[in-house]
Amino acid sequence: MGDLNMNGAQAMIKCLEAEGIDIIFGYPGVAIAPFYDAMYDSSIKHVLTRQEQAAGHAASGYARISRKPAVCCTSSGPGATNIITSLATAYADSIPVIVITGQVNSELLGRDVFQEADMRGATQSFVKYSYLVKNVDDIPRIFKEAFFIANTGRKGPVLIDIPVDVQMKELSKEFKYPDSVDIRGYKPNTKGNPQQMAKVIAAINNAERPLICAGGGVILGNGENTVREFCEKYQIPLVHTMMGIGVMAKAHPMYYGMLGNNGKPYANNAVANCDLLIIVGARVADRAIPRPKNLEKKLTVIHIDIDTAEIGKVLGPTIPLVGDVNNIFRTLIDSDIHVDTAQWIRELESFKKSTVDHRVWSDELVNPMTLVQTLSNKMDDDAIYVADVGQNQLWSADNYVMKHGRYMTTGGMGCMGYSIPAAMGAKFCEPDKQVVAVCGDGSFQMSMYELGTLAVNNIPLKILVMKNRFLGLVREYQHYNYQDRYSGVRLHDYPYYDKIAEAYDMKYFEASDNESMPGIIDEFLACEGSAIMVCNIDSQDITK
């Protein structure tokens, strides 16, 4: 420390070390070469992905499991633009990711030189904040601010675009990582307003049929335990959004499933019949609550969120409350609340028991519902299940048996190809935990190239492919809306997954019927190293 000869790139590494970062997912290039050179001397591990988008998803997966910001980096131009999709994905799901992109020489900015892309402009609507570093001495402040912004308030990705000459330039003053930040326009509110809190308490006291709707924000705010404790203390039932899977175990007596288009009828029944809906950390998005106007009219809605702008964006709540989920629910637990929900829970329970699933499943091949139930039941209690996007995601969300593990998926952006790199990031974070990526044959092929990263790094990831030879969810959409005119959705038989597995030194399993499937899952989960398990599913099987 204290050496004046430190250059920008070395300062960047120092900042990351000061933030406790020990891994970076990335892809090098000339515009980020000084940073890579500085990384060579550091203890930070670099994971070379096979494409930049995967570096973004891997960092996102790592951040979700570690519950703190994770870092990815790329070079300028196409390397940088490749990562935008994963930034948009992390932004939609509020995941704290720091993205460092190399940029062309600052004197050449704006001249459309080789591999120049205006990254601040291009990512404006996909990041929480962005920096273009022009002065090398700003690096410590910018990194400190970037981590603070990414990981406070409503979390999200922050971009640091840094021209190659700034990385090479020497600092003019001694390196010092700031202890604190002072951004005058950014002071996230975490404590609930006392007047609003009083209204919330009164509303719960007045309720006969209260219901909590928990979203991904509960997990992002590390509030699962507090929300569960609240539900237990006052006997208030809970439903959740897709991003809220993991707030409560399926076996919990207050658990009433996922709501929405792809959710459980008994969860939607609970929403339709409650007299007080407490929405926490959820966006009230179209897939979860398709007709918010109907709700507004007939019941009291408390909307709790860290992001003021989410409240009232879609649904006009009766009582808005801005703050941190832990602070608010801790206060509610310690408050004087008396609510008798015994009758309400009896009604919910009787509806739940009478719910019949009218879906018809093919007798051929593997039933995807049974598959997800069997897999998640057999997985370790604290395992991490990463669902991709498509039918596999909806079957997973609908049937996943939540115990004490984590369930990850991209609910906001719905980005195909998410599961393999995100699961890889999760596995790097928790090498001793069981991690399973579940994808379809479409989404598998979108991130198939990352098998190389897994192989090189000896990452024992388990990948389960629900193979039905189609882009199943689009096919299902065409079935319902385009009279079975299946346009552009056939994947046919390729690739030969056994050969792919062999090419990357992975074990290979395949199930084609419900009888043998559980036994094969046992072998798949128990085997050493990484493995692919293909489950053949009838393309006629649909999600609703």
Added chain:
Amino acid sequence: MRGIFSVLVENKDGVLSQISGLFARRGFNIDSLAVGETERRDISSMTIVSTGDTRTIDQIEKQLNKKVDVIKVRRLDEAKCIEMEMMLIKVSYNATNRSSLIEICSVMGAKIMHVSNKHLLIEIHDSPEVVENFINLVRPFGIVEVQRTGTVAMSKN
């Protein structure tokens, strides 16, 4: 309804584009936008006028507040603020109508900044309604060019 926002922002590159981008992305209208430095070089002030239903105007306020580079957002009440706008306007004239054009300027408190043999270059600063009215009054003469600053507004309190 009409929303008038007085917004203090960091005076640095990219901020204007962030703010205008926010309006564009979410489909909010910008009726007018005026930006300038405040008494502090590092802080700029924006007056943004928009129209929309109550929820839209509320959302604009919240989304503006969410921006890291936005220091303060104030929503101004039309009845309790002063709104001003400046306009430069070039209007054609001929020998027969020149004096009536000058008379309109005089009545409206507009100032003739330059006279050429075909046009008058007129400056007017007043409330947006008066500026609008002035445009309508001189329209029959033939408007050649208009430059408006957009509304700036300040609360009376």
